[in-house]
Amino acid sequence: MAIRYSIVATCLLCLALPARGADTIRQAFQVIGQAGSEGRGSAAASQAVEQLLQHGIEILPRLFEHMDTDNLVSANWCRYVYQQIITRELAKPTPQIPATFLRTYILDSKHRGRTRRLAWDLLDHVEPQFRQQRLPQLLDDREFREEAVQRVLEQADEARQDGREADAVKQYQIAFQHARQSSQITRAADRLAGLKVDVNIIEQMGFLNRWYLLGPFDAPEFSGFTRQFPPETKVDLAATYPGQDATIGWKTHQTPDRLGQTNLVQAIAPTREAVGYAYAEVHSPVDQEVQLRCGGDDNMTVWVNDRQVFARNQWLNGTRLDRFSAPCSLQAGTNRILIKICQGPQHKNPAVPNNWSFQIRFCDATGLNVGLKILKPTAAEIAAEKQRK
């Protein structure tokens, strides 16, 4: 079936609603907008839906306007109307899909990603080439970045397979710079490494990978999370403390993990019912509001400049990339980062490994590093300690 669309369709839509009809439509959308928690407003929304279904494709812009809301319940009522109107329209011999409106809507990043994506799915019915043309240009788009990077990675792979190495390197570097998803970042990094080009995943993603570590403190059963040990009062890198089995002091460590995960079983000790601490000082170029993204096994507490910014009391929870996030303020200059990681009892099943690890980074809302540099421990301190060992 040949589907035709009109460039002027959007303009005609505005003219297609007589004043009285427009009032009814406005009221119907108002009713739907009040649907919310506890199923509230469902009966009224159901009636409003019936009114809107009396109309056709001419209310499409209104539907997009009202789907573009934080109230997902209301948005879904509108989507229910949208789906039926679109289904009816596409079944017509000459559906009038407002391509101009959709193109503009898709490229306007002020709209929510889910409604832009819906608009693009509809536009694909009439202008599939638009996706092909525009997607590679959306490398910094908050909704379509991942697909755009994927397209670049595929182009890079083609260039590499065709023997166009310089092209491939350029494309992989573009992908690496714009990617925010770890699998895309590591894929681009791996490909670049294969072409003898080094990139730094740790810096790109903003992981902290050099630490002063202290532990294990004895914390029977599950007492570690609530029990306070000396570093929570004062970080004294020269101090020693009674540990679980011996006197303990701070020591430096740099994780070899490419995604910055620090394995405390290796770096401190294979232990259980214990608490460990990690401390670092980082330089921020400016005062800035950032995201702390972290994960830890077992539970984890994070202080920034002596202020607790994250705490999670949960045992056996696994360290996973970006599992938790919390807003966080960094000051220009030096910032002190202290982390507490608990280790619970051995699982009843001895085959279950006793992981003890954490991973932390500071980034912007997209997941990009925010220009931090690790001040302490220095690379020289790490090297010196390695040499001592």
Add this chain to the structure above:
Amino acid sequence: MRHASVPPSVTNHAAISSQPPLLRLIGLLLIHGCLGNQLMSSSSMAAEPWTQWRGPQRNGIASGPSPPLTWSANKNVRWKTALPGSGISSPITWKDRIFVTAAEREHPDQLHLICLSRKDGSILWQRRFWGTAPTRFHATKSSMASPTPVTDGQFIYAYYGTGDVFCLDLDGRLQWQRSLATEYGRFENRFSATSSPLLLANLLILQCDHYGPSYAIALDKQTGRTRWKTPRPATWLSWSSPRLVPSGDTQELILCSSLKIDALNPMTGKLLWTIDGMRRECIPTPVFGHGLIYAVSGPKGPTLAIRPGGRGNVTGSHVQWENQRGAPYVPSAILVGDYYYLIDDQGISTCLDAHTGKRSWQKRLTGAYTASPIATDQFIYFTNEDGLTIVLAAHQDRYVEKARNRIDESVYASSVIDAGQLFIRSSRHLWCIAH
């Protein structure tokens, strides 16, 4: 919106309790007969629609005739229909219709509810919604469409791993929706929520166990409003589905979860009793028969046979028997007559005597298993992840294999039988196997 009275397939002790004594006795006998492990021959009973997870009695057993004993990708296939997205939820049936949920793998906030014709597999309607808060999910074995929907014959209630509940009528008209993730917090889950809702009287009951603040909740099935909500602060992540069991002249709501089993009053959400001893992750749904709750907890956990009716912590008093071997991690077990069958994820099948817990036989089947077994009065069907279904004779104290049937597509969803039709949800299609 109009709602009919509770259909026969939805047990309703509360309603029965208000009847005169004789009717009440008859009602209870009927219910306990149904819940009591199919004491009547199911092949002699009229087929009940498969209205929910694990079928009409939530035990994996179909009443009515068995589907063909043998099939393949080309034999005894009445139809197969490509499904959008992905999902391991089971389809449910009502009269001439089948309902199935799906979610998109690349964009897991994109949810689908699809209605198909049982006659020819054509899609009668399809609804798409946005989910509130997608979680992590298994690359192949789960998606946001892991919970199976439920119907009372008038409305369909679809629950997704995104923390959203939708109520639609059988023609796909939206009635109400709830975003539990917005109202009570996002689920934190590494394999997506999988627990399937159940209906009791006017309640839609959900077990929402996750890394964060877990809870059980009952929604008014007509309006979606919360009737009760019970926080479960000591409960960790689990994927098991709730079920009802009779206890005296009332019912208990059984919630299998990490490290313990809780029984609640289903009308109020109040905790009745607890049993310890489960493993830290519980996926299978318990079954009921011979007056016992059969619960299993993996990985490599125990199978417990429990007498309902306790109060407080009844670990020391209400465990009838316990067996430490053969427990699955994902597939639910099944009770057929006097035998309790388990299939673990690696394909080791175990048959226990339902009364004593003693092993009757154990055998390695072919392949790995995610789907739960289903049965008729004659046969038990074990479908592995490669789409191979091994059919065993039921009611045997030894391993009696009747057929091996292959469809050559991956299967992770539990299958469904209704009126001699077998519905298999593969990774790509919904298959109808029938004569």
